Amino acid sequence: MPDVYRALGDSTRRRILSMLKQGNKIQKEIVEAFDISQPAIKKHLNILLEEKIISESWDGKYRIYSLNPEVLQIAYHEMLQYIGELLDDQLVSLKNYVEKGEFRDEQD
């Protein structure tokens, strides 16, 4: 079970995910977007890979990274559900909205 708090718990990793939202990227592009070293970026990518939030593949000598939207969805729902439960009804009905894809409330 991917640990979404670990994956999203660092702002560099959140920025990497935002980049990947715009489309697949090769490692070099990601490295160049930050001021830290290539090994540091690679460590962040490894954490995102461990948590299954992204995937990697080869294209010749290039490493290609892409988002795993399904895993993100599931992670998102987990957090939404947990925090939603800590808060109150207003937010719980909205959790149902996400899960069922429809807006259904008591007051029709």
Add this chain to the structure above:
Amino acid sequence: MPDVYRALGDSTRRRILSMLKQGNKIQKEIVEAFDISQPAIKKHLNILLEEKIISESWDGKYRIYSLNPEVLQIAYHEMLQYIGELLDDQLVSLKNYVEKGEFRDEQD
């Protein structure tokens, strides 16, 4: 700005928050609900306090802990917004629902 990822990034802290959802608790009650030492629990409580997710007060010799729902709300919105942006429109419209307290979508 409270770091909700830090606060929620540990399952003991998530369980503590769930307990506090049920009502204010004294430290002793929280300690007894876990298998770890009192100082260990106190450290978790300190992290939740640093991130402003909970508050503490005194009642005689008892420390009382309570949830800060407003801060949780804000944290919730932040995460909703960030992850919503990584995913797609379905989820973004729901962010608006939370923020405006109403369901308004393009396709009325």
Add this chain to the structure above:
DNA sequence: TTCACATATAACTATTTGGTTATATGAAAT
């Protein structure tokens, strides 16, 4: 006043994290 008990704090340990530099590997191009 003394004792009991709830809480706080200090000192220590092991692990993880986020970074570094230096170096190895492997594919592509010259």
Add this chain to the structure above:
DNA sequence: ATTTCATATAACCAAATAGTTATATGTGAA
């Protein structure tokens, strides 16, 4: 075949985390 360039990995460092045990502090009750 050699060089270039993208990537991987190793070794290191400092700080934070999650726990421990031992001890101090403060309040209430006997």
